[in-house]
Amino acid sequence: MATFQVWLVSTLVSAKPIGRLMHTRWGWPAAESIHFLGLSLLIGTIVLFDLRLLGMARRISIAALHKLVPWGLAGYATNLISGSFFLMAEPDQYIYNPAFHFKMLFMAVAGFNALSFYVIAARRTMGPGAEEEVPRAARIIAATSILMWIAVIVCGRLLTFYRPGGCGPEGPGFLAYCIPQIKRF
């Protein structure tokens, strides 16, 4: 895994124009601002949908509320792009950062969780002849979604508190939490 991380860092850092852009006076702050706008758009729409599945605002049709989900996806895409810019500008600050590892883990769970909604619950909650009561599976998915997105936000904020330093003489271990002392670029 550590070998893969080293390769990933060297690959990401090769996106030099992005790195240069991010290291201009306003590059980093601008990307952060965009990242936070995308976050708010995602939370504001996806969490509303999850809350509806959990029983809030029952008089709003689930199918109608689902029309806000593409806006959440737009926020997600915005953050995928702005997030990748941070990664290309300072890869070792992320690839060797435990907060980043957890953030990716929670994002993956949130992603599979969202997919599972469409596979097992979408038809029963918003298709023709959808049941009045939201099935238990859909409610579990909704609660998982809210928890995972909060966890993603928290891990994002923890990134700066778990900045990796250089590895000691014992080396990086299986999953590196420190910057290996080898020629990186």
Added chain:
Amino acid sequence: MDPFLAWLELTTFSTWVRESPSVFAFPAILSCHTVGMGLAAGINAALALRILGAAPGIAIHEMKRFFPVMWFGFWLNAISGVVLLIAYPTKALTNPLFYFKLALVAVAVALIGPITRRVFGNPDPMPAPIGRHVKRLAITSLVCWAGVIISGRLLAYTYSRLMQGF
């Protein structure tokens, strides 16, 4: 030197928030401030998008059911914001952008009443089409919340003094 800010920065609480290595100090408060931001700005944005024509099937007056969650996010941020201010009072209070951010929060909050009175007040199953005036308010609300987020983010880059005596 401001004696009040100098005193505030030396209080146990301010020092703890600023300097404690615990993840439950500064990192946790910052996390709360970000989750609250997503709920407050995000839910207001969702209502504004609905007013502006997104997801027209949503019974708009029923969106009031989501507003306790929006207010939860707002108060979470008011409280965590005050705590962050106690941690670094000089940093915020000597930065003009901080006052700009507060002014934008004030305008954004002041818009919630006029907007929600117009769209939550009428439980008619066939509500009248949303007027241009409400749409203008919704656009202003979106711009204000975006401005709050951007100016808040830029506070980390635009301060001139971190603490008294620095």
